[in-house]
Amino acid sequence: MTTSPLMPQPKHFKDLQQIAAALVAPGKGILAADESTSSIEKRFQSINLASTETSRRDYREMLFTAPGVSEYISGVILYDETIRQKAANGTPFVDLLQKAGVIPGIKVDTGAKDLVYCPGEKVTEGLDGLRQRLQEYHKLGARFAKWRAVINVSQTLPSETCLIANAEALARYAALCQESGIVPIVEPEVIMDGSHTIERCYEVTERALHVLFNKIYQHKVALEGLLLKPNMVIAGSECKQQADVATVADLTIRCFLRNVPAAVPGIVFLSGGQSDQLATAHLNAMNAKNKSLPWPVSFSYGRALQSPALKAWGGRKEGLEAGRKAFAHRARLNSAARHGKYTAAME
Numbered sequence: 001m002t003t004s005p006l007m008p009q010p011k012h013f014k015d016l017q018q019i020a021a022a023l024v025a026p027g028k029g030i031l032a033a034d035e036s037t038s039s040i041e042k043r044f045q046s047i048n049l050a051s052t053e054t055s056r057r058d059y060r061e062m063l064f065t066a067p068g069v070s071e072y073i074s075g076v077i078l079y080d081e082t083i084r085q086k087a088a089n090g091t092p093f094v095d096l097l098q099k100a101g102v103i104p105g106i107k108v109d110t111g112a113k114d115l116v117y118c119p120g121e122k123v124t125e126g127l128d129g130l131r132q133r134l135q136e137y138h139k140l141g142a143r144f145a146k147w148r149a150v151i152n153v154s155q156t157l158p159s160e161t162c163l164i165a166n167a168e169a170l171a172r173y174a175a176l177c178q179e180s181g182i183v184p185i186v187e188p189e190v191i192m193d194g195s196h197t198i199e200r201c202y203e204v205t206e207r208a209l210h211v212l213f214n215k216i217y218q219h220k221v222a223l224e225g226l227l228l229k230p231n232m233v234i235a236g237s238e239c240k241q242q243a244d245v246a247t248v249a250d251l252t253i254r255c256f257l258r259n260v261p262a263a264v265p266g267i268v269f270l271s272g273g274q275s276d277q278l279a280t281a282h283l284n285a286m287n288a289k290n291k292s293l294p295w296p297v298s299f300s301y302g303r304a305l306q307s308p309a310l311k312a313w314g315g316r317k318e319g320l321e322a323g324r325k326a327f328a329h330r331a332r333l334n335s336a337a338r339h340g341k342y343t344a345a346m347e
């Protein structure tokens with residue numbers, strides 16, 4: 001695999017480009033439904049529901065069979081359990097998604113662990129045996145993957161050690177994915193928790209992207225065959241001075257124009273704890289104001305797509321229809337935000 005345009009194109013290059021382009025097709029975005037068993041348990045606690053294999057299946061089946069899924073959702077990031085799971089009628093989830101024209105993806109990292117000698121910081125693990133796991137996931141139908149790095153912010157964090165260790169892992173993961181014909185979604189998440197200002201988030205995001213793309217270059221990852229899944233540039237959730245929507249959009253676009261190569265086929269933002277409405281409004285403002293960006297600006301939301309659906313469902317059979325509707329509504333609004341055509345009145 002090479003990044004040089006003068007070298008022969010690497011194996012799978014065309015496939016990777018096609019998959020990446022399909023994932024950021026106009027008006028479509030990605031649903032992140034890859035919560036680990038412990039994360040989904042926490043989400044279910046909010047509706048007083050026990051997390052079992054069946055309740056997790058019912059919930060995900062509700063999302064995957066919502067009306068409008070084919071129209072607004074290009075791909076779904078699955079968890080290991082879900083990619084092997086079947087809908088209640090026995091259809092494998094992977095088949096169900098593929099039939100709807102939705103590309104199955106898979107979370108392949110094994111979680112963020114404490115980074116030794118760096119108090120308050122994390123490094124994401126999961127490289128051991130990854131080549132074999134990717135080959136298996138490809139056979140199971142996955143055509144893209146996700147790896148999330150956690151970058152905590154304080155007055156002194158992140159350390160250079162944290163940024164380098166996480167970027168190195170992301171780049172090695174990305175190279176392995178491309179070798180297997182799987183598009184890597186590269187996710188360096190600058191965490192919203194904390195009282196830091198939006199300017200501090202800008203500075204940290206810029207540093208993280210700079211280190212990341214350096215490592216991506218060193219590991220000969222093809223920029224044309226990956227997607228970037230970043231945080232927006234936004235004040236910490238406990239910061240008293242929250243920026244308005246236009247400022248978040250402007251600083252985010254400015255930061256990414258300065259730090260993300262134009263060869264990258266798309267930027268798919270995470271929601272990171274923003275409310276569903278704000279996450280849509282921010283995406284919309286970025287697209288409404290900037291009509292000639294080098295890459296499509298899209299979404300790969302977890303909570304911001306799922307929260308209203310989870311509440312409407314409430315773990316009840318009678319709530320399934322309302323849950324599907326709530327999910328379809330959010331997906332449609334984020335689709336409109338991709339064109340800069342969302343308004344609060346559509347809520």
Ligand code: 13P
Pocket residue numbers: 032148187270271272273300301302303304
């Ligand atoms: P949120 O949109 O809830 O941040 O989730 C996206 C995701 O996949 C985090 O890794």
